[in-house]
Amino acid sequence: MDVSNNEVGRCCVVWFGQPGSMERSTLAAGGWQLRVVAGDAPARIGLRGGDRVIGLVDLRALTDEQVAPLARLLEAHSELPLIALDGSRAVEHHPALERILARCGERLVSPVNPAQLAQALAACERNRADNAGDIERLVGASRPMLEVRATVHRYARVDLPVLITGETGTGKELAARALHDLSARRWRPFVAVNCGALSPSLVQSELFGHERGAFTGANARRLGLFETGNGGTVFLDEVGDLPADAQTSLLRVLQEGTLERVGSNQSVLVDVRVLAATHVDLEQAVEQGRFRQDLYYRLDVLRLDMPPLRVRGDDIELLARRALDEFRELHQVRARGFDPDARRAMRAHAWPGNVRELLNRVRRAAVVTEQELIRAADLHLADPTLQPAICLDDRREHAERQAVLDALRACGYNVSECARRLRVSRVTVYRLCRKHQLQLAALR
Numbered sequence: 001m002d003v004s005n006n007e008v009g010r011c012c013v014v015w016f017g018q019p020g021s022m023e024r025s026t027l028a029a030g031g032w033q034l035r036v037v038a039g040d041a042p043a044r045i046g047l048r049g050g051d052r053v054i055g056l057v058d059l060r061a062l063t064d065e066q067v068a069p070l071a072r073l074l075e076a077h078s079e080l081p082l083i084a085l086d087g088s089r090a091v092e093h094h095p096a097l098e099r100i101l102a103r104c105g106e107r108l109v110s111p112v113n114p115a116q117l118a119q120a121l122a123a124c125e126r127n128r129a130d131n132a133g134d135i136e137r138l139v140g141a142s143r144p145m146l147e148v149r150a151t152v153h154r155y156a157r158v159d160l161p162v163l164i165t166g167e168t169g170t171g172k173e174l175a176a177r178a179l180h181d182l183s184a185r186r187w188r189p190f191v192a193v194n195c196g197a198l199s200p201s202l203v204q205s206e207l208f209g210h211e212r213g214a215f216t217g218a219n220a221r222r223l224g225l226f227e228t229g230n231g232g233t234v235f236l237d238e239v240g241d242l243p244a245d246a247q248t249s250l251l252r253v254l255q256e257g258t259l260e261r262v263g264s265n266q267s268v269l270v271d272v273r274v275l276a277a278t279h280v281d282l283e284q285a286v287e288q289g290r291f292r293q294d295l296y297y298r299l300d301v302l303r304l305d306m307p308p309l310r311v312r313g314d315d316i317e318l319l320a321r322r323a324l325d326e327f328r329e330l331h332q333v334r335a336r337g338f339d340p341d342a343r344r345a346m347r348a349h350a351w352p353g354n355v356r357e358l359l360n361r362v363r364r365a366a367v368v369t370e371q372e373l374i375r376a377a378d379l380h381l382a383d384p385t386l387q388p389a390i391c392l393d394d395r396r397e398h399a400e401r402q403a404v405l406d407a408l409r410a411c412g413y414n415v416s417e418c419a420r421r422l423r424v425s426r427v428t429v430y431r432l433c434r435k436h437q438l439q440l441a442a443l444r
């Protein structure tokens with residue numbers, strides 16, 4: 001089936017199966033265009049950029065032979081949010097059907113009434129609107145940030161763990177969210193937890209759940225975050241703070257895809273993508289025996305480094321501008337821009353708290369200033385001429401990393417060629433890759 005015309009941005013439902021007359025009327029009444037992909041010939045789906053499309057997987061008349069081709073077709077369209085109709089059928093002997101159902105954000109049981117169908121489509125569409133453009137929330141046009149955005153796109157496509165590193169406030173959680181929103185799991189839950197904020201006595205139960213009576217106060221069975229996030233993504237912030245027993249349980253989730261609730265010795269299957277973040281040096285924690293080495297290797301399959309704000313050049317002003325504009329949309333304030341000294345002061349500041357610090361300084365300045373243009377003093381930043389310049393070491397480090405990355409790219413990640421271009425030995429290229437956490441296997 002192929003569709004092409006000149007209308008833009010229509011809301012469409014691709015119905016995999018046969019819609020009944022009530023279902024056709026409900027879609028028409030809701031302003032949904034309908035495309036039917038018959039179960040016996042699901043060759044391809046014609047989608048146009050600009051269309052907002054939802055897939056409805058109708059399992060009512062699906063035969064066993066049709067399951068595998070349909071699964072393949074849907075896998076080729078991992079961007080489609082899916083709703084299942086009559087997903088009650090047994091999936092034990094149907095791995096392909098299980099895969100389809102795992103992707104469906106909602107499962108309707110037939111006979112479905114018009115209100116239920118309309119509601120499910122509206123919820124799906126709302127969800128898409130909330131998630132759309134999440135990568136856009138990672139504001140920045142500097143080279144390091146363009147690099148991050150490209151890496152996020154590349155990593156989102158593969159279902160492997162990512163270790164996100166970077167100083168506090170650099171946007172690690174935002175990046176994790178973007179990885180989820182761009183992945184095939186985007187219609188399933190995204191569960192974020194700060195491991196450092198969990199009480200050590202409850203961390204096992206918070207993450208992996210507990211059975212009734214497992215400990216004093218456990219009055220009912222409770223699912224942990226891994227089960228709540230089943231099918232989706234679990235983001236473990238400050239993963240280095242996990243106590244030893246929770247590290248062991250996490251390793252099991254990563255290795256075997258199973259967990260045991262506290263107070264039970266029954267294994268529960270879970271299917272989650274694990275993203276972890278740290279602002280401490282996990283390698284050092286491993287050396288000091290505070291973090292399991294095997295777990296470290298399991299988490300550090302792909303690495304995403306969030307650059308500190310001080311090396312992001314023009315992004316500082318871009319972010320400040322955005323922060324002020326957003327604040328002005330919500331509050332009546334006089335400030336509408338920054339004076340030249342404020343701009344210089346922002347450039348010169350080292351931003352130890354990174355983007356979070358910048359947002360807070362701008363919002364505070366917008367409230368306290370009585371001027372139209374925010375001054376350096378309103379931002380609590382000293383006169384730039386009196387401030388130490390941006391640390392030269394940081395600049396040097398960044399330039400070195402960029403030079404290695406550029407050379408690697410230019411020669412298709414061939415280490416010998418890269419060494420020749422940079423006029424260093426191959427050993428030095430490997431050392432620099434390790435130092436700057438450039439993983440050749442992942443980059444290739």
Ligand SMILES: Nc1ncnc2c1ncn2[C@@H]1O[C@H](COP(=O)(O)OP(=O)(O)OP(=O)(O)O)[C@@H](O)[C@H]1O
Nearest residue numbers: 137138139167168169170171172173174279355356
């Ligand atoms: N590139 C960016 N564009 C816009 N906002 C950003 C960006 N990076 C971070 N922020 C904002 O800065 C704040 C801190 O970001 P986030 O919580 O993702 O940082 P983090 O690295 O996870 O911090 P921590 O290590 O302290 O948990 C949030 O309000 C986030 O929205």
